[in-house]
Amino acid sequence: GAGVSQTPSNKVTEKGKYVELRCDPISGHTALYWYRQSLGQGPEFLIYFQGTGAADDSGLPNDRFFAVRPEGSVSTLKIQRTERGDSAVYLCASSSSGRREETQYFGPGTRLLVL
Amino acid sequence: AQKITQTQPGMFVQEKEAVTLDCTYDTSDPSYGLFWYKQPSSGEMIFLIYQGSYDQQNATEGRYSLNFQKARKSANLVISASQLGDSAMYFCAMREVQGAQKLVFGQGTRLTINP
Numbered sequence: 001g002a003g004v005s006q007t008p009s010n011k012v013t014e015k016g017k018y019v020e021l022r023c024d025p026i027s028g029h030t031a032l033y034w035y036r037q038s039l040g041q042g043p044e045f046l047i048y049f050q051g052t053g054a055a056d057d058s059g060l061p062n063d064r065f066f067a068v069r070p071e072g073s074v075s076t077l078k079i080q081r082t083e084r085g086d087s088a089v090y091l092c093a094s095s096s097s098g099r100r101e102e103t104q105y106f107g108p109g110t111r112l113l114v115l
Numbered sequence: 116a117q118k119i120t121q122t123q124p125g126m127f128v129q130e131k132e133a134v135t136l137d138c139t140y141d142t143s144d145p146s147y148g149l150f151w152y153k154q155p156s157s158g159e160m161i162f163l164i165y166q167g168s169y170d171q172q173n174a175t176e177g178r179y180s181l182n183f184q185k186a187r188k189s190a191n192l193v194i195s196a197s198q199l200g201d202s203a204m205y206f207c208a209m210r211e212v213q214g215a216q217k218l219v220f221g222q223g224t225r226l227t228i229n230p
Contacts, residue, residue, distance in 0.1 A: 031216070035218075042119075042206050042208075042221055042222055043218070048217060055216065059217065089158060093160070101212075103165060104218060107159070108157065108158055109158045111158075
């Protein structure tokens with residue numbers, strides 16, 4: 001079946017602009033995760049959804065970052081007033097039901113560059 | 116706080132040789148899961164293998180095996196009969212059963228297989 005998909009694959013924007021990154025999880029997966037990966041680093045957790053609700057948003061760096069999942073499937077990560085330090089690869093993952101031993105399956109990521 | 120340490124920034128191995136990638140972890144949770152992911156240059160995180168903290172046997176998946184030494188808090192990945200396609204970044208990650216759903220990743224090891 002289809003894996004996790006993310007759009008766009010690349011996004012270039014200017015400092016101060018607003019961006020939206022989209023994630024389409026594996027069909028039927030109720031748990032969805034966002035991570036951010038800076039160059040040369042491992043991914044860092046941003047937010048976790050169980051269904052439509054954000055069960056853990058402790059990784060969001062500040063209030064410029066926000067994510068939604070209104071129908072419990074597709075999720076959008078929104079970044080306001082982008083800064084150069086936001087440049088990174090944003091990875092989305094999903095798992096079947098969110099049980100802790102479950103594998104998280106990742107999408108290809110969105111490479112964000114803020115000029 | 117949980118922490119994952121991968122001490123090998125880069126590894127170079129001849130094709131067909133076995134290779135061990137090191138991972139140590141730190142957690143106060145008695146129940147946790149350990150994961151290894153492969154990240155080729157395309158950027159997607161590919162799940163390789165999982166080890167639960169209470170699993171009696173070391174996990175194996177094809178050419179991948181996990182050398183799990185609980186008392187030493189290490190979970191090294193062993194790749195047997197390496198292939199050119201194994202060249203990639205490899206990340207060790209942990210998730211505690213109690214507390215957050217997030218995966219915590221190490222810094223990664225870049226593996227290069229030489230022909």
